[in-house]
Amino acid sequence: xxxxxxxxxxxxxxxxxxxxxxxxxxxxxxxFDAEAIGALKGLQKALTLPxxxxxxxxxxxxxxSVIWCKRANASDTSQWAFLESHRLIDRHAxxxxxxxxxxxxxxxxxxxxxxxAGAKSGIVDPGLTTQPTISGIGSIARGLxxxxxxxxxxxxxxxxxxxxxxxxxxxxxxxxxxxxxPRPTLHRLLALRSRHGDFEAYHRRFKHEDAETHTAHAVxxxxxxxxxxxxSPSGDSIRGH
Numbered sequence: 001x002x003x004x005x006x007x008x009x010x011x012x013x014x015x016x017x018x019x020x021x022x023x024x025x026x027x028x029x030x031x032f033d034a035e036a037i038g039a040l041k042g043l044q045k046a047l048t049l050p051x052x053x054x055x056x057x058x059x060x061x062x063x064x065s066v067i068w069c070k071r072a073n074a075s076d077t078s079q080w081a082f083l084e085s086h087r088l089i090d091r092h093a094x095x096x097x098x099x100x101x102x103x104x105x106x107x108x109x110x111x112x113x114x115x116x117a118g119a120k121s122g123i124v125d126p127g128l129t130t131q132p133t134i135s136g137i138g139s140i141a142r143g144l145x146x147x148x149x150x151x152x153x154x155x156x157x158x159x160x161x162x163x164x165x166x167x168x169x170x171x172x173x174x175x176x177x178x179x180x181x182p183r184p185t186l187h188r189l190l191a192l193r194s195r196h197g198d199f200e201a202y203h204r205r206f207k208h209e210d211a212e213t214h215t216a217h218a219v220x221x222x223x224x225x226x227x228x229x230x231x232s233p234s235g236d237s238i239r240g241h
Contacts, residue, residue: 003027003119004024004025004026004027004118004119004120004121004122004124005024005025005027005029005030005031005033005034005119006022006023006024006025006034006114006115006116006117006118006119006120006121007022007023007024007025007034007035007037007038007041007114007115007118008020008021008022008023008038008110008111008112008113008114008115008116008117008118009021009022009038009039009041009042009045009111009114010042010107010110010111010114011042011045011046011049012107013049013051017110018046018049019045019046019049020110020114021041021042021045021114022114022115022117022118022121023038023041023118023121023123023124023125023129024118024119024121024122024123024124025037025124025129025130025133026124026129026130026131026132026133026136027136028132028133028136028137028139028140029077029078029132029133029135029136030077030133030135030136030139032063032065032066032075032077032078032135033077033078033081033133033135033136034115035061035062035063035066036066036069036070036075036078036081036082036085037078037081037129038111038115039059039061039066039070039081039085040081040082040084040085040088041125042059043059043085043088043089043094044088047088047092056095057092057093057094057095058094058095058096058097059089059094059095059096059097060096060097060098060099060107060108061096061097061098061099062098062099062100062101062108064098067096067098069082070082070085070086070089070096071096074086076134077133077134077135077136077138078133078134078135079134080128081128149171149173150171152171153170153171157171161195163195164193164194164195167193169193
């Protein structure tokens with residue numbers, strides 16, 4: 001975020017370049033938004049050009065995601081651009097075609113160059129184009145949430161025991177792969193990481209007078225020593241040291 005996202009369009013009548021346009025949208029937005037708005041701007045411009053009554057109009061877009069939203073269900077982000085496109089497409093019987101990028105298609109390459117120029121110009125049209133988009137605001141929100149989580153973890157991990165910190169685990173909200181381990185394996189892994197198990201250090205810590213600490217059944221837990229190595233069903237290695 002912080003940099004403008006640009007859009008560009010090139011309008012052809014037959015093989016003749018009839019008009020071009022470019023511009024930028026709010027910095028709190030994504031390329032998806034720029035493509036949606038650029039397609040609308042190009043369509044609006046094309047409809048102002050002289051044409052015959054039986055002229056076929058094609059809207060060529062290189063993003064399949066944008067095409068789906070232009071044809072049917074408008075996305076939440078830049079929804080106004082999609083809804084206005086729907087109105088114009090229905091009214092003027094506009095066809096939509098996928099125009100894959102980086103294939104040497106002259107009009108597509110021209111639109112890409114214009115989009116780059118539009119972003120560098122920083123010139124934003126008045127109206128809804130000046131407003132942040134839902135996708136742009138969402139990126140900011142996710143970034144703030146990640147920073148808040150990492151800051152909280154950085155401040156609080158020092159309160160954990162040295163034995164737990166040696167695992168150098170990060171704090172994450174999504175489900176860890178370890179939860180897909182078989183329950184007996186997961187039980188042992190959690191015991192190793194928490195030091196709550198049939199270990200000599202555990203029995204000493206809680207003063208278990210009747211614990212058997214001199215047999216093979218009790219494991220002496222030494223800092224940084226390798227205790228086990230386990231793998232998840234998918235083959236991902238999980239640290240156990």
